[in-house]
Amino acid sequence: MNIDSIKNGIVIDHITAGKAMEIYKFLGLENLCCSVAIIKNAPSKKLGKKDIIKIDSDFDVDIDILAYIDPDATVNIIKNSELVEKKKLKLPEKITNVIKCKNPRCITTTEQELTHIFKLTDKQNRIYRCVYCESKAK
Amino acid sequence: MKSVINILDLSVEELQKLIDTANDIIENPQKYAEICKGKKLATLFFEPSTRTRLSFEAAMYELGGNVLSMSDAGTSSAAKGESVADTAKVISCYADIIAMRHPKEGAPLVAAMNADIPVINAGDGGHNHPTQTLADLLTIYREKGSFDNLTVGFCGDLKFGRTVHSLIEALSRYKNIKFVLISPEELKLPSYIKKDIIQKNNFEYIQTTDLQSVMPELDILYMTRVQRERFFNEADYLRLKDSYILTPEKLENAKKDLSILHPLPRVNEISVAIDKDDRACYFKQVLYGKYMRMALILMLLEVL
Numbered sequence: 498m499n500i501d502s503i504k505n506g507i508v509i510d511h512i513t514a515g516k517a518m519e520i521y522k523f524l525g526l527e528n529l530c531c532s533v534a535i536i537k538n539a540p541s542k543k544l545g546k547k548d549i550i551k552i553d554s555d556f557d558v559d560i561d562i563l564a565y566i567d568p569d570a571t572v573n574i575i576k577n578s579e580l581v582e583k584k585k586l587k588l589p590e591k592i593t594n595v596i597k598c599k600n601p602r603c604i605t606t607t608e609q610e611l612t613h614i615f616k617l618t619d620k621q622n623r624i625y626r627c628v629y630c631e632s633k634a635k
Numbered sequence: 636m637k638s639v640i641n642i643l644d645l646s647v648e649e650l651q652k653l654i655d656t657a658n659d660i661i662e663n664p665q666k667y668a669e670i671c672k673g674k675k676l677a678t679l680f681f682e683p684s685t686r687t688r689l690s691f692e693a694a695m696y697e698l699g700g701n702v703l704s705m706s707d708a709g710t711s712s713a714a715k716g717e718s719v720a721d722t723a724k725v726i727s728c729y730a731d732i733i734a735m736r737h738p739k740e741g742a743p744l745v746a747a748m749n750a751d752i753p754v755i756n757a758g759d760g761g762h763n764h765p766t767q768t769l770a771d772l773l774t775i776y777r778e779k780g781s782f783d784n785l786t787v788g789f790c791g792d793l794k795f796g797r798t799v800h801s802l803i804e805a806l807s808r809y810k811n812i813k814f815v816l817i818s819p820e821e822l823k824l825p826s827y828i829k830k831d832i833i834q835k836n837n838f839e840y841i842q843t844t845d846l847q848s849v850m851p852e853l854d855i856l857y858m859t860r861v862q863r864e865r866f867f868n869e870a871d872y873l874r875l876k877d878s879y880i881l882t883p884e885k886l887e888n889a890k891k892d893l894s895i896l897h898p899l900p901r902v903n904e905i906s907v908a909i910d911k912d913d914r915a916c917y918f919k920q921v922l923y924g925k926y927m928r929m930a931l932i933l934m935l936l937e938v939l
Contacts, residue, residue: 602760604739608718611745619831629741630762 508573509550509634517548600632638747638754642765656930671700677730679733683739694928723750753935772925778894784811789860790817793824798898814840819875819878858897
């Protein structure tokens with residue numbers, strides 16, 4: 498399968514197979530006017546299979562959201578058809594307004610305009626907890 | 636400006652300073668009788684809790700300060716739909732410090748994020764109740780003189796008991812504590828607390844369903860209520876409820892200097908006959924709660 502290479506843009510590579518659509522949604526890529534290619538289940542030496550997203554513009558990727566969804570993904574910045582930067586992701590210490598607290602007893606369920614903030618409390622097991630009620634992110 | 640939402644908002648050094656201040660208040664109440672003159676505490680209680688509210692109010696009056704109190708959440712602006720954030724901003728214009736109880740978990744944190752004055756969490760649903768833990772800590776300290784090298788038993792509902800969780804968290808910052816967790820299978824300590832606090836810090840612990848078998852080991856026995864509504868069926872409740880009622884007979888093998896604590900209210904889990912026993916500390920614990928609230932108000936108002 499051939500997809501044109503990018504001149505100026507971003508390639509999100511090494512996405513865990515099956516997570517591309519989730520990333521597409523969380524990064525708000527449906528709002529972009531440029532070409533966006535989603536490649537699912539591409540062969541990978543490291544992962545067996547992987548997903549890839551190619552964005553044909555200088556889009557400012559929210560690295561924190563991406564790292565939260567798939568910390569093993571990599572972000573490649575392409576300028577003038579050349580790879581100029583390869584970003585490794587690391588789990589963000591805090592994520593804001595990405596996910597919502599599901600605890601029905603949490604204050605965020607009744608006060609709609611509150612910022613939804615989750616903090617990384619266990620790096621090894623990738624556990625985030627709501628700063629208000631300390632419930633685990635689901 | 637500092638607020639106290641979780642017991643872990645206070646460092647070990649700050650806890651010690653609170654304990655020292657509370658002890659000094661007990662010894663020299665006159666020294667503190669007018670120290671907060673002109674200062675106002677607002678008690679914002681969005682759910683009923685007469686005792687905690689009265690403890691805060693008594694604490695402020697004994698420091699010579701004044702209290703602004705909201706008697707009924709049903710008639711407050713919250714009933715009209717005002718947000719916690721707005722309430723905190725408004726009350727900041729009237730008072731110097733807020734004590735807030737709210738049925739929603741995290742509400743006092745929202746207040747602290749928006750108020751211009753310190754906020755004390757006086758209980759947010761089943762989540763945190765740091766000033767109860769302060770009362771527990773002062774009681775243990777006054778009874779034992781230190782927090783190190785103690786064997787602390789927790790008995791009853793260890794699953795839903797927020798006071799148990801907070802006290803375990805607070806004690807986990809001291810040395811060589813042995814935790815003895817006594818509960819029915821249905822009400823065992825949640826595994827994340829066992830894993831993240833007790834095991835992570837390499838504390839020795841025992842989990843058992845049998846109170847009497849571990850009684851001789853205990854320096855502290857922290858009793859809680861086994862509530863009927865926590866059980867899926869009545870038969871299990873009836874089978875278990877009496878195992879966790881403390882009676883004089885069950886204390887026969889206990890140490891002579893055991894200290895029995897309970898966050899109260901008690902229903903029937905400690906026999907009234909034990910009240911006269913020197914080892915019963917639960918009414919002293921209520922009094923110590925007031926002194927620790929006094930010390931906390933002083934610390935947060937930066938009066939000392």
